Amino acid sequence: MQLITNEKVYTDNSREVDKDSIFVISKQNAEFLEDAKRNGCKNFIEAKNLKKELDLSSIKIIGITGTNGKTTTAAAIYSILLDLGYKVALQGTRGFFINDEKIEDYTLTTPVQLRNFAHIIKAIENGCQFFVMEVSSHAIEQKRIEGLDFELKVLTNITRDHLDYHKTIQEYINVKNSFISDESKKLINKDDLKAKFNTKNALTYGLENPATYKVSAYSFTNGTNVMFSKIDKMYSFTSNLMGIFNIYNILAAVASVDMVTDNSLDEICEAVENFAGVSGRMEIICSDPLVIVDFAHTPDGMKEVFESFNHKDIITVFGAGGDRDKKKRPLMGKVASNYAKKIIVTSDNPRFEDPDLIIEDICKGIKDKDKLTVEVNRKEAIKKAIESGKKNPNNVVLILGKGDEPYQIIYDKKLPLSDKEEVLKHI
Numbered sequence: 001m002q003l004i005t006n007e008k009v010y011t012d013n014s015r016e017v018d019k020d021s022i023f024v025i026s027k028q029n030a031e032f033l034e035d036a037k038r039n040g041c042k043n044f045i046e047a048k049n050l051k052k053e054l055d056l057s058s059i060k061i062i063g064i065t066g067t068n069g070k071t072t073t074a075a076a077i078y079s080i081l082l083d084l085g086y087k088v089a090l091q092g093t094r095g096f097f098i099n100d101e102k103i104e105d106y107t108l109t110t111p112v113q114l115r116n117f118a119h120i121i122k123a124i125e126n127g128c129q130f131f132v133m134e135v136s137s138h139a140i141e142q143k144r145i146e147g148l149d150f151e152l153k154v155l156t157n158i159t160r161d162h163l164d165y166h167k168t169i170q171e172y173i174n175v176k177n178s179f180i181s182d183e184s185k186k187l188i189n190k191d192d193l194k195a196k197f198n199t200k201n202a203l204t205y206g207l208e209n210p211a212t213y214k215v216s217a218y219s220f221t222n223g224t225n226v227m228f229s230k231i232d233k234m235y236s237f238t239s240n241l242m243g244i245f246n247i248y249n250i251l252a253a254v255a256s257v258d259m260v261t262d263n264s265l266d267e268i269c270e271a272v273e274n275f276a277g278v279s280g281r282m283e284i285i286c287s288d289p290l291v292i293v294d295f296a297h298t299p300d301g302m303k304e305v306f307e308s309f310n311h312k313d314i315i316t317v318f319g320a321g322g323d324r325d326k327k328k329r330p331l332m333g334k335v336a337s338n339y340a341k342k343i344i345v346t347s348d349n350p351r352f353e354d355p356d357l358i359i360e361d362i363c364k365g366i367k368d369k370d371k372l373t374v375e376v377n378r379k380e381a382i383k384k385a386i387e388s389g390k391k392n393p394n395n396v397v398l399i400l401g402k403g404d405e406p407y408q409i410i411y412d413k414k415l416p417l418s419d420k421e422e423v424l425k426h427i
């Protein structure tokens, strides 16, 4: 990765250096420092000191971490800020956007350090006042965000994911919490009991526990209607997004914007209605039969989605990613068997793993085998689910795990596959 700015060339790759370039030393590449010198490099800077050379002080960075809801919350903040007339950049799982325009497609949820700087500089060049970014647990552990001064840090929740990488749940929790252990301005989900944060400059939000931004009532008639209080004043917003978890996401977004702007909360709440949601997250593809594509790929994410449809007969299709947390697989199976009347277990992104073995891991969590169909071909699995869905108007078909991913990753190849397109073929 190279960043060229102010007539200087910064690189984080020892194989890219020359005598004029500056090798940016980070946790990830420190072992290649000698290699950089051997390749003729004479100039070095530690990534955490980049901010001394690259002035980012004119933009406010909002970082969102949490197991689930980062993309949705970040997109909601972005949408509200744009609606209020600000210039804003958004960086996350779905790519990099400036003022509603897509600049870069899917890469990492949180890019490597130098790319973060490059994106922020680009946002500043485009007049942005805010840079909204998702912060993954990998990024915190690998210090991809070191050297960034956050105007606001948000924690959505801590459940479980990525234990292939972090090894134990405690280590994962510690990594997430390390993001909110300093004195920066923070917004914390008060209903998440695993959150351990520095209370200095922290505000909270929630539905259950006392919080700065506290939901007092909600209903799901004609959209989602929410009333909440901040200190002793009441506010309300309406949204098209479904599910209690989306109340958390939107409330977090409303509170975030309240914390970083001078706009009134009433104005902010008004802008919520224009946020249409994120593609591939609780996206209704068809209403008869009701078919929804969602990105839930953790046991907790799935539970949240299923609970949003507990008045319906659930038919679900899902798999689990290969080369990712193996232990979450039977838990995903178990959650599905608790809520669904029919479960079609299929392939997600197998990567370098055998899809049949991933499916076996998931099926270990499904006790009631009468509910279970195994169909390794995801396109076939979706077709079967839609056919079943058509049999009863109370059915809902929930296709989970890949959201709007436009491909299936098999080995290291990305083969075109869109859950939404597959659904559209069969309705």
Ligand SMILES: CC(=O)N[C@H]1[C@@H](OP(=O)(O)OP(=O)(O)OC[C@H]2O[C@@H](n3ccc(=O)[nH]c3=O)[C@H](O)[C@@H]2O)O[C@H](CO)[C@@H](O)[C@@H]1O[C@H](C)C(=O)N[C@@H](C)C(=O)N[C@H](CCC(=O)O)C(=O)O
Residues within 6 Å of the ligand: 001, 012, 013, 014, 015, 028, 029, 032, 035, 093, 107, 108, 109, 110, 111, 112, 136, 137, 138, 139, 142
């Ligand atoms: C497991 C993992 O996270 N791996 C990351 C890790 O890879 P790595 O340690 O193997 O590093 P590397 O690619 O060999 O290079 C490390 C550094 O050394 C430099 N280098 C390398 C070789 C050399 O000869 N000289 C040299 O200077 C490279 O330029 C680079 O700066 O460091 C790399 C660069 O810092 C990352 O790109 C890479 O992410 C890989 C691609 C990845 O797939 N990561 C996923 C798991 C990930 O991070 N996902 C999260 C969470 C998703 C979510 O929940 O939303 C994300 O943020 O996307």
Ligand SMILES: Nc1ncnc2c1ncn2[C@@H]1O[C@H](COP(=O)(O)OP(=O)(O)OP(=O)(O)O)[C@@H](O)[C@H]1O
Residues within 6 Å of the ligand: 066, 067, 068, 069, 070, 071, 072, 073, 093, 109, 134, 156, 157, 245, 246, 248, 249, 280, 281, 282, 294, 295, 296, 297, 300, 301, 302, 304, 305, 403
């Ligand atoms: N606040 C929440 N609590 C629990 N589950 C949620 C929440 N928000 C979203 N989800 C579920 O998690 C899925 C992923 O949501 P989203 O893309 O917003 O999260 P993310 O944290 O960005 O995920 P990733 O780390 O994979 O990028 C959704 O499709 C939904 O099923």
Ligand SMILES: N[C@H](CCC[C@H](N)C(=O)O)C(=O)O
Residues within 6 Å of the ligand: 093, 109, 297, 320, 321, 322, 324, 348, 349, 401, 402, 405
């Ligand atoms: N950002 C997450 C997304 C997982 C999506 C799921 N489809 C999978 O491939 O496991 C990850 O890379 O772990």
Ligand SMILES: [Mg+2]
Residues within 6 Å of the ligand: 070, 071, 092, 093, 094, 109, 134
């Ligand atoms: Mg995301």
